[in-house]
Amino acid sequence: MSVADATSMPAVATETSAPTSDPARGAALTVRDVELTFRTAAGPRPALGGVTLDVAPGEVISLIGPNGSGKSTLLRVIGGLLTPDAGTVLLDGRRITGPDPAIGIAFQDPRLLPWRSVARNVTYPLELAGWSKERREARLVDVLALVDLEGTEAARPAQLSGGMRQRVALARALALEPRLLLLDEPFSALDALTRERFNLELLELWSRTSASIVVVTHSIPEAIFLGDRVVVLSSAPGRVVADLAVDLGRPRRLEALDDASLSSLARAIRGHLAAS
Amino acid sequence: MTARAFVSIAAALVVGLLVWKAIVVIGGYPPFILPPPEAVGGRLVEAWSDGIIQPHLAATLQEIVLGFAVGAGAGLVAGYALARSALIERVLSPYIVAAQATPILALAPVLYLWFGPGLPGKVLICALIVFFPIAVATMVGVRSVDAGLIELGRSLRASRRQILTTLEVPGALPSILGGMRVGVTLAVVGAIVSEWAGASRGLGVLVNLARQSLFDIPLMFATLVTIAIVGICLYAIVVLVERRLVGAR
Numbered sequence: 001m002s003v004a005d006a007t008s009m010p011a012v013a014t015e016t017s018a019p020t021s022d023p024a025r026g027a028a029l030t031v032r033d034v035e036l037t038f039r040t041a042a043g044p045r046p047a048l049g050g051v052t053l054d055v056a057p058g059e060v061i062s063l064i065g066p067n068g069s070g071k072s073t074l075l076r077v078i079g080g081l082l083t084p085d086a087g088t089v090l091l092d093g094r095r096i097t098g099p100d101p102a103i104g105i106a107f108q109d110p111r112l113l114p115w116r117s118v119a120r121n122v123t124y125p126l127e128l129a130g131w132s133k134e135r136r137e138a139r140l141v142d143v144l145a146l147v148d149l150e151g152t153e154a155a156r157p158a159q160l161s162g163g164m165r166q167r168v169a170l171a172r173a174l175a176l177e178p179r180l181l182l183l184d185e186p187f188s189a190l191d192a193l194t195r196e197r198f199n200l201e202l203l204e205l206w207s208r209t210s211a212s213i214v215v216v217t218h219s220i221p222e223a224i225f226l227g228d229r230v231v232v233l234s235s236a237p238g239r240v241v242a243d244l245a246v247d248l249g250r251p252r253r254l255e256a257l258d259d260a261s262l263s264s265l266a267r268a269i270r271g272h273l274a275a276s
Numbered sequence: 277m278t279a280r281a282f283v284s285i286a287a288a289l290v291v292g293l294l295v296w297k298a299i300v301v302i303g304g305y306p307p308f309i310l311p312p313p314e315a316v317g318g319r320l321v322e323a324w325s326d327g328i329i330q331p332h333l334a335a336t337l338q339e340i341v342l343g344f345a346v347g348a349g350a351g352l353v354a355g356y357a358l359a360r361s362a363l364i365e366r367v368l369s370p371y372i373v374a375a376q377a378t379p380i381l382a383l384a385p386v387l388y389l390w391f392g393p394g395l396p397g398k399v400l401i402c403a404l405i406v407f408f409p410i411a412v413a414t415m416v417g418v419r420s421v422d423a424g425l426i427e428l429g430r431s432l433r434a435s436r437r438q439i440l441t442t443l444e445v446p447g448a449l450p451s452i453l454g455g456m457r458v459g460v461t462l463a464v465v466g467a468i469v470s471e472w473a474g475a476s477r478g479l480g481v482l483v484n485l486a487r488q489s490l491f492d493i494p495l496m497f498a499t500l501v502t503i504a505i506v507g508i509c510l511y512a513i514v515v516l517v518e519r520r521l522v523g524a525r
Contacts, residue, residue, distance in 0.1 A: 081431055099433045111428045115446045115522070125432045128442070 026058035026212035027092050027102055027179035034077055034087035036070075037237075047073045048084065049237030055180075060206060060213040062223035062246075065233030066273060071216040072108075074238060075182050078214065079105045091180060101129065104178030104211070106186045110169035112157040119144075119153035122171045129176065139175060146205060147171045163194050170202075174209065181206075183215040196254060199225055203252055220266050220273075221257055224248070230269055234276035242272040311494045319494035320501060328482075328495070329502055335477040337506065339395065339467040343402020344460060351407045351459070352452070355414025356444075365415075376408040380466060384473035393474050401473070402466035406459040413455020417448030453518040460514050464507045479503050 031053040037046045047070040055061050065071050076082040078089055080099040089096040091103065112121045120127075122143055123136040131139070144150050147167045157165055166186055173181060183202075187195045199222060206213055217223050223230045224246055232242040244265060248256055256262070293313045299305070300312045307315060323329050354372070357364045384401050391397030421444050429439045471480030479499055486496035 079431055081427060099431045101433065105428075105431045107424065107428065109424060111422070111424045113425065113443070113446070115449075124442070128429075128432050128434045128438055 025179070026210050028057050029053070029055035029078065029180055029212060029214070030088075030090040030093075031074075031078065032088045032090070034074070034084045034089065035237075036073060036077060036082060036084045046237035048077065049234075049239045050087070051233070051238060051240055053231060053240060053243075055212050055214060058210050058212055059228045060203075060215065060226055062227030062230045063214055063216045063233065064218070064220065064223045064230060064269065064273070065238060066235045066276060068236050069233040069276070070236055070238030071233055072184050074233070075105070075184050075214065075216055078180075079103050079182050081105075101176050102179045103182060104173035104176060104180070105182045106166075106169050106173040106184065108185045108188060110157070110162075110165040112165055112168055112172075114157050116157075117153060118149065118155050118157070118160070118168050121157065121168055122149075122175055125172060125175045143171045143175050146174060146208065148201075163190050163198065166190065166198070170205075174205075174211075177209075179211055181209075181211045181213045183213065185216050185218060188218065195222075200252075200254065202226065203250075207251065220269050223269065224262055224265060225252055225254070225257055230265075232269060232272040232276065241276045242269070244268060308491070308493045311497055315494050316497040316501060319492075320498035323495055323498055329479075329499070332477055332479050332482040332499075333502060333506070335475075335481075336464075336467050336471070336479040336503075339398045339402055339470060339478065340463045340506070340510070342395070342399045343466055344406050344463040346399055347403030347406025347463070348410050348456060348459060350403065351410030351455070352414050354407070355411040355452075356418055358411065358415040359418035372408065372411065375404065380405050380469050384469050387470075388473040393476065397473075398467065398470035398475065398478075401470035402463050405462045405466035405469075409458040409462065410452070410455040413451050413458075414448060417451025417455075418444055420451060421447035450518075450522050453514065453522065456514050457511060457518075460510045461507050464503060464510065468503065479506075 031051055034048050034051045035046075036048040037044045039045075051070075051074055053061070053074075063071050063074065073082065077084050078096070080089075080096045080103065083097070091100065096103075113124065116124065119140055123131075123140050126136045126139060140153070144153070147170055149164070149167055149171055152160070152164065152168075157168065160168065166189070170186065173183075186202075187198045190198060202215075203226065213226075215226055217226070227246050230242075230244045230246060231240055232244070233239065234241045246265065248259075248262070296313045300310055303310070311319075320329075354368070358368065380401060383404070387397050387401055391400060425443050425447065426439060429443050434442065467478065468480035468483075471478035472484065475481050479502060482499045483496055483503075486492045486499060
């Protein structure tokens, strides 16, 4: 069991010097000294206080932190939805200044368009990007197969269970073949058992798409189960207080979570969360 | 429409006519106060076959359709602007509410004075009365569009126009169509009121002609029935459009 602090951990070998742009591979993400303060009616509210983070191509990073630690904010900065006051976000060495087609986002709520069928929700990003109908339909078949949603094309979101809806949202996030997938507590609304199953499926999905993933979670076991590394954010303004490697082989199995050696990692994460 | 719905509408109509007839019989009202339904029906058929109603109906329909189109169009644009700009809302709201709070009956003679007896003045009165409910419904509808969906659109690099056409319009549509239901019936009111302010043709003119000049009370009622049927038909068209556009949700 290797537990390394952010300070002692060597920089991951994905500095911006050698951008990889093989589209079949995940993207390298570099977050440098990102600061962001929200200007609210009640005065400035600092959200991110200098976040630095590296994600290697194809790596899965679990982002964990107390409520209001800016996890979702950080995800939005990486996804180009929020512009940081200071610092940079680089995707394969390219600076992110706005929403990027190489980045797919799945939000906490599915955010499906209720007036559209499953098929037209999944192909919505392709439609916006100006794909032809034939290309959209071909891609739809592939993406639905990826998330096991074949046969639901004509259904309306209201007819689906919460889990199915989240799956549609995931399919939509994958539609443009992103090389970085940002997941904001994507399964938090699901019951514990469904959630475990979805986490397994997510990892299987990941092994097939090889996208890099940053997943925000509230759950320590989930963070360990999904991540190659668990990054712990402090309470607001969020900073990285720990960056812990998960010494678990892949493919991951649910039983692996019972492994006693992981309890020390879980304890370390809990310690950092409590201290932050 | 299902057979069941059709039967219940027909039944409601029959009951209405029976109540009307009962009031005439029990109250003992003479035909120049309240003609019985069969007299009105007979006069309606007669006036229609004599070609008395058609030109008036055509004139009124033209005012309604143009007035609704202008008022709804302006209402959609203004409602969207009100929803998306706090500044526009602050600047425009007092005027819009003032225009709505001033009775159209009081406004119609003024507009007649300015625009004369032609079509533009009538279309304007119609449009004015249609404008408010549709502007408000559009504003409420656009505001009710989930901010999360707009963020999703942004994350997918949707253009301003794509956000409007794929998120805001479909999201606001149920509310907008609700406003149109109100607006289309008010358009009928607007057309009649505009004719009363001064016109040579229209169902509103025919009502006054029948009552004052011809003293043909059954014709007056037949005209009122025609106006009601116009309102019902227009309302039904909006409902059908609504079913078509948002029914499947």
